[in-house]
Amino acid sequence: MAKSRAFDIRRQTGFVPIALACFVLLYLPIILLVIYSFNAGESIAIWEGFSLQWYVSAWQNDKVQDATILSLIIAASASVIATSAAVMAALATTRTRGFKGYTLVFAMINQPLMIPEIVTAVALLIFFAMIKVATGYTGLMYLIIAHSAFCIPFAYMPIRARLQGMDLNLEQAGADLYGTPWRVFRRVTLPQLWPGVLAGGMLAFVISLDDVVITEFVKSAGQDTLPTYMLGQMRRVITPEVNAISTALLAISVALVIAFYLLSKGGNQSTGRR
Amino acid sequence: MAHKSETQATRRRWLLLSPAMFILLFAASGPLLIVVIYSFLTAGDYGGVVWSFSTDAWFNVVVERDFFDDTLSFSDAHLSIFWRSVKLSLMTTFVAFIVGFPTAYFIATRPKNSRDIWMLLIMIPFWTNLLIRTFAVMEIIRNEGVVNSVLVGLGIIDQPIQMLFTEFAITLGMFYVYLPLMVLPIYASMERFDFSLVEAAYDLYASRWRVLRRVIFPIVKPGVIAGSILVFVPSLGAYVTPRVLGGGKHLMLGNLIELQFGQGRNWPLGAALSITLLAIVMIALIFYVRSAGREEMSHG
Numbered sequence: 001m002a003k004s005r006a007f008d009i010r011r012q013t014g015f016v017p018i019a020l021a022c023f024v025l026l027y028l029p030i031i032l033l034v035i036y037s038f039n040a041g042e043s044i045a046i047w048e049g050f051s052l053q054w055y056v057s058a059w060q061n062d063k064v065q066d067a068t069i070l071s072l073i074i075a076a077s078a079s080v081i082a083t084s085a086a087v088m089a090a091l092a093t094t095r096t097r098g099f100k101g102y103t104l105v106f107a108m109i110n111q112p113l114m115i116p117e118i119v120t121a122v123a124l125l126i127f128f129a130m131i132k133v134a135t136g137y138t139g140l141m142y143l144i145i146a147h148s149a150f151c152i153p154f155a156y157m158p159i160r161a162r163l164q165g166m167d168l169n170l171e172q173a174g175a176d177l178y179g180t181p182w183r184v185f186r187r188v189t190l191p192q193l194w195p196g197v198l199a200g201g202m203l204a205f206v207i208s209l210d211d212v213v214i215t216e217f218v219k220s221a222g223q224d225t226l227p228t229y230m231l232g233q234m235r236r237v238i239t240p241e242v243n244a245i246s247t248a249l250l251a252i253s254v255a256l257v258i259a260f261y262l263l264s265k266g267g268n269q270s271t272g273r274r
Numbered sequence: 275m276a277h278k279s280e281t282q283a284t285r286r287r288w289l290l291l292s293p294a295m296f297i298l299l300f301a302a303s304g305p306l307l308i309v310v311i312y313s314f315l316t317a318g319d320y321g322g323v324v325w326s327f328s329t330d331a332w333f334n335v336v337v338e339r340d341f342f343d344d345t346l347s348f349s350d351a352h353l354s355i356f357w358r359s360v361k362l363s364l365m366t367t368f369v370a371f372i373v374g375f376p377t378a379y380f381i382a383t384r385p386k387n388s389r390d391i392w393m394l395l396i397m398i399p400f401w402t403n404l405l406i407r408t409f410a411v412m413e414i415i416r417n418e419g420v421v422n423s424v425l426v427g428l429g430i431i432d433q434p435i436q437m438l439f440t441e442f443a444i445t446l447g448m449f450y451v452y453l454p455l456m457v458l459p460i461y462a463s464m465e466r467f468d469f470s471l472v473e474a475a476y477d478l479y480a481s482r483w484r485v486l487r488r489v490i491f492p493i494v495k496p497g498v499i500a501g502s503i504l505v506f507v508p509s510l511g512a513y514v515t516p517r518v519l520g521g522g523k524h525l526m527l528g529n530l531i532e533l534q535f536g537q538g539r540n541w542p543l544g545a546a547l548s549i550t551l552l553a554i555v556m557i558a559l560i561f562y563v564r565s566a567g568r569e570e571m572s573h574g
Contacts, residue, residue: 009472010383012376012486019380022373026399026453029410032420036413043418085294092290099284105291108298115306116511116555118528119548123305125535126312126545129322149301152294203401210403213513213528217535227405234409234518243413246406257401261394 030250037243054244064245067229071209074140074225078147079155079204085148086155086200087193094163112150120150121217128218138220146218147208154207155200158264162196199263202256210253306552313545321539331542335550352530359527362441363509366448367456370505371498373449374456378497379490381457382464393461400454408518411447412438439521447515452508456501463497464490496566503562507555527551 037055041048058064093105112120128142170192174184190197212227219228226249233242313331315323338349381392399407414420415437422434437443467490475485491498513528520526525533527547534544 007476009469009476012379012482015376015379018373018376022377022453023395025373025450026396029414029450030399030402030407033406033410033413046418081297085297088290089294092287096287099287105295108295108303111298111302114507114555114559115302116508116528116551118511118513118531119306119309119552120302121513122531122535122544122548123309124301126541127305127308130308145297146301149297152298156294206401210401210405212403212405217532227403230405230409231514231518234412242409246403246409250402250406253402254398257398258394261390261397265390 033243034247034250036240037247039240039243042239054240055248058241058244058248061241063224063229064226064241067224067226070140070223071225071227074143074147074215075205075208077144078151078208079201081144081148082151082204083155083159083197083201086152086159086204087197089152090156090159090163091189094160095168109156110153113153117150117213121214124214125217132220140223142218142220143215143223143225146214147211150211150214151204151207155204158199158203158260159193159196162193162199166192195263199260202260202263206253206256209249309545309548313542313549315542317540317542319539321535321541323541328542331540331546334540334543335546355525355527355530358441358524359510362445362448362526363506363512365445366452366509367502367506369445369449370453370456371502374453374501375460375498378457378460378464381461382467389465393458396454396457396461404451405514405518407451408447408515411443411450412519415443415446438519439523441520441524443519444512444516444524444526447519448509448512451515452505455504455508459500459504460494460497463494463500467493499562499565503558507558510554510558511551 036047038050038052039047040051040053089105089109093102124142124146128146131142132138166189171184171188174188175181179187210227211225212231215225216228216231219225224232226245230242230245312323314327314329316326316328316330318324333346334349334352336349336352337346338351377396381389381396384392416422417434417436417438419438421437422431425431426434437446471489471493472485475489480488511528512526513532516524516526516529517532520529522529528551531544531547531551534540534547538544
């Protein structure tokens with residue numbers, strides 16, 4: 001005891017300063033970006049007093065409005081589709097002894113995590129261009145299905161984790177009491193699985209909302225989401241309006257991530273940690 | 275009877291898997307095959323392709339045909355972009371390791387109940403928009419940005435240093451956006467580390483550096499390898515960061531690929547470059563899986 005107080009075995013020279021510098025480095029740029037979104041002046045470098053004018057001007061900008069609505073439509077649709085597909089896939093792949101084709105299924109689900117986004121983006125550009133020529137359809141479905149695909153692994157992970165920690169006995173009991181499979185799923189499995197589903201859905205939503213590369217390549221003319229609109233703006237003179245939009249997007253992401261954290265933490269506690 | 279329920283279970287399983295598989299096949303795996311096919315076609319004059327077999331695109335990845343006398347030479351432009359992509363990705367990975375390792379160590383040595391909060395602090399930026407974080411870096415290092423203003427204000431420099439639109443900016447940006455990917459796996463392998471091993475080493479008169487190198491590092495090495503791959507792979511395929519922070523002057527592979535579908539109007543070349551990038555990434559991943567497998571065998 002006396003030894004550990006005099007000589008901390010965990011200490012490594014210079015590690016604490018580097019770690020603290022790392023946290024400062026991670027947050028300083030974001031905090032400055034948020035601060036300058038409230039700047040009264042035109043500049044994103046010189047502080048001229050507090051003002052909400054850039055939020056007002058972003059709010060009144062038609063293009064920003066359209067992009068916001070489009071972003072939300074795509075993120076909502078893609079996260080619902082991806083989460084539903086992920087719940088079914090998780091039910092099929094957990095709590096089994098493994099099956100023929102398991103490795104392939106697993107590789108396919110995780111593919112969007114492994115393959116560089118630019119490659120998928122190019123592949124979708126080519127493939128959807130063929131479909132566009134063949135069918136003449138240029139609507140939103142291309143973006144929604146592309147987003148659904150890369151959201152699936154993010155929705156799948158927390159759902160699978162939740163499912164693995166669940167007690168099979170309750171479902172067995174439900175089936176023994178002559179519950180139909182659907183009834184057992186709705187009344188026994190789903191309520192227990194729900195925190196995982198919610199967490200997966202939220203991650204999918206954030207991932208879809210933040211996507212730039214695939215959206216940039218897949219979108220048809222006039223289908224700008226907030227990130228692709230901002231990317232377009234960065235070629236020109238940047239005003240704090242972009243900061244204001246960024247801050248709003250940041251706020252949504254941070255709120256969802258913290259909610260996700262609390263949800264998955266609460267979930268672990270209720271099932272009891274080992 | 276048993277056989278029947280077995281087939282029923284199989285049918286149910288594939289039925290449950292079908293929506294996810296369909297979406298992924300349609301919008302992720304399937305299109306990749308089309309990219310392979312496109313890389314063997316002839317470029318159309320105004321973008322798109324002509325459906326006739328050609329290996330020109332694959333030659334053009336590294337070789338250039340002279341416009342006037344048809345002689346072949348190595349394509350300096352492409353090779354320098356390949357080299358820059360690899361160089362900046364390696365540098366990013368290295369710096370991320372130098373900063374990420376101590377940070378993961380710091381978090382793993384905090385009291386148990388506060389570790390989750392520290393990790394949350396690492397992960398929050400990661401889940402926020404990559405474009406926004408890149409943009410935040412851009413604001414800091416631009417000529418009128420905070421770094422230059424402070425340095426000029428303190429009288430350390432007279433003129434702002436041009437940092438934006440350089441390779442340094444790209445490396446800094448990639449480091450900044452991918453750092454959490456280094457910290458996460460190192461922390462995961464360090465969290466279960468048994469510090470009585472360190473105590474034993476000190477009892478045997480080991481120095482701190484020796485303990486770090488000979489006791490701690492070998493045990494968390496799988497985490498370091500995983501983190502390095504996780505940072506290297508997206509850096510190599512980065513598109514947004516070099517576009518925003520490189521200002522179109524310092525292209526990386528991702529930008530070169532995009533160019534072929536935009537101004538370049540050479541879709542087969544773009545396809546061939548994409549497959550090349552994919553191949554490099556796959557080699558890195560296979561290397562990782564094999565080293566992880568070996569690690570498991572030697573410990574299990």
